[in-house]
Amino acid sequence: MKLFYAPGTCSLGIHVLLEEAGLPFERARMSLKDGDQRKPEFQALNPKGKVPTLERDDGSVLTEWPAIAYWVAARAPAAKLWPEALEDQARALEAMDFIVGTLHGHAFSRLFNQAKYAPSEADHPKVIEQGRAMVAAGFDVLEKGWKGDEWLLPSGYSVADAALFYVTFWAVKRMRMDVPPRIAAHFERMMARPAVQRALAAEGLAG
Structure with a gap:
């Protein structure tokens, strides 16, 4: 494939x-x-x-x-990578939907494509400001609702962690933003995983 x-x-x-x-x-x-x-x-x-x-x-x-x-x-x-219990599966879907649909689809998109939200370039700084506030609010929701230990879900490492990783990568590496403590610790654990290191190396991204 x-x-x-x-x-x-x-x-x-x-x-x-x-x-x-x-x-x-x-x-x-x-x-x-x-x-x-x-x-x-x-x-x-x-x-x-x-x-x-x-x-x-x-x-x-x-x-x-x-x-x-x-x-x-x-x-x-x-x-x-996929939880076994029905409750954990639902929570994985819940996390992915929020991360991909809201944090990425609504918040980060304002940081990457201001013209989509404001045709006038004069308004682009306002869109960026709004996007950064939305990103911070999204991470805050995840931080306060954290149910797992090292990983996002109590059941352990899952697809939800890979979703959280890519948006945190944007925040930390591309936007130089601070993220809440649990999110930051999660990012460090993800960066240490061999699979993550292989993916980053293959894409030519600094680890």
């Missing part, structure tokens, strides 16, 4: 999960800046024009971060 990714984007989280799962895969590097996501050959695979995109061995294509994460975890049960 083949992972279509762009270095340092949300596809980093899926890259980490594939490394954790130990599944054989190819990497197809995309440059969003150069518009690779809009090229006909990629549009034929994923008309949504975004990463991560996973082309599976049978030629079928899977899109959307939570769906890919679930599928990877299900394909590699020995890696224990």
